[in-house]
Amino acid sequence: MSSASGHRNPSRSVSSSTVIADNAAGYHDLKIDGYLTIKGFPTGVPIKSSPFTVGGHRWRICFFPNGDRAITVGPFSLSPEASPFLFLDEVVARPRWWFSVPPSDLxxxxxxxxxxxxxxxxxxxxxxxxxxxxxxxxxxxxxxxxxxxxxxxxxxxxxxxxxxxxxxxxxxxxxxxxxxxxxxxxxxxxxxxxxxxxxxxxxxxxxxxxxxxxMCEGKLCEYIDVGTAATILTLAEQHCCHGLKKACFHFLSDPEKLRAVMTSDGFKHLSRSCPSIKNDLMTMLAP
CATH class of the missing domain: 3.30.710.10 (Potassium Channel Kv1.1; Chain A)
Structure with a gap:
C-alpha cells in the first residue's frame, strides 16, 4: 500500500517585474509632389521618407499608394530602422491628405x-x-x-x-x-x-x-468709337466714372476722331449736359 506522503505538490515561486516606458512624440511632414501620378504603384510598393529620429530611434514613413498587408495607418506604415521592438504608437505621424474640392456653386x-x-x-x-x-x-x-x-x-x-x-x-x-x-x-x-x-x-x-x-465701365471701354464716344463720355461725367472718362479722352486725343465725334448727335447732348467737358474738348483742338 503506497503512502500518500510520497506525492507532495511542488512549491510555487511567484515573481513580478515592471517596465517603465518613456513616451516620445514627434512628427515628420511628408510632401508628395505629383500625387496623382503615383496611383499606379503596385500593391505593397512603398514610397519612403527621409529618415528621422524620435525617442532616440531612427524612423521612416512608408507610404503605400495602393495599400499593404502590413500594419498600416491608412495607407501609411511606420517602420523602425534600428530596433525591432519599438511600438507603432511611439511616433505621432501627421500625413497630409489631398482632396479634389469642387468649385463653389453658391x-x-x-x-x-x-x-x-x-x-x-x-x-x-x-x-x-x-x-x-x-x-x-x-x-x-x-x-x-x-x-x-x-x-x-x-x-x-x-x-x-x-x-x-x-x-x-x-x-x-x-x-x-x-x-x-x-x-x-x-x-x-x-x-x-x-x-x-x-x-x-x-x-x-x-x-x-x-x-x-x-464691371460696366470696363465693358464700355471696349465700345468707345466715333459713334458712341460722346454718349459714353457724358455717362462717365454724370456718374463719376473716372476710369471710363479717361478712356474716352484717350480716344478723343486723336484730332481726326475728335472732329468726327463733334458732328454727332451725342456731342450735342454732351454740350447741353456737360458744358465743361465740351470746353475741354474744344481746347484739345486748339493749336
Missing part, C-alpha cells in the same frame, strides 16, 4: 432661389412686369436697398411689400437682380452689350453697387 443655388421665388418677401413693379425677391439678400448686397428695407424708420412687415421702380426698363432690372444674387451678369447678345452696359452702369450707381459699376 451662385447656382442663389440663382435657383431667385428663379423659384421661394420665401420672397418683396415684389418690384417695373413697367408692366413684376419681380419677386428677398429683402435680406438685396440689403446685404446694396446699401441703398438696406436703407430702404431696414432703415431706422422702417416698420417690420410680414406681407410681401410692393416697390415701384421708375426710370428703368424691365430687362435692365432683371439683369440687376441676377447680379445681386449671383455676382455675375446674365448672358446677352453681343450687339446688346454696349446699350445694356450703359443702363446697368446707371442702375449700379443708383443702388451704390461699386463692383457692378466698375
Amino acid at each position: 451662385h447656382r443655388h442663389l440663382a435657383d432661389l431667385l428663379q423659384s421665388e421661394k420665401g420672397a418677401d418683396v415684389v418690384f413693379q417695373v413697367g408692366r412686369e413684376t419681380f419677386p425677391a428677398h429683402r435680406c439678400m438685396l440689403a446685404a448686397r446694396s446699401p441703398v436697398f438696406s436703407a430702404e428695407f431696414f432703415g431706422a424708420m422702417k416698420e417690420s412687415r410680414t406681407a410681401a411689400e410692393v416697390v415701384q421702380v421708375n426710370d428703368m426698363e424691365a430687362p435692365v432690372f432683371k439683369a440687376l437682380l441676377c447680379f445681386l444674387y449671383t455676382d455675375s451678369l446674365p448672358e446677352m447678345r453681343k450687339e446688346d452689350e454696349d446699350v445694356m452696359g450703359q443702363h446697368l452702369l446707371v442702375a449700379a450707381d443708383r443702388y451704390d453697387m461699386e463692383r457692378l459699376k466698375l
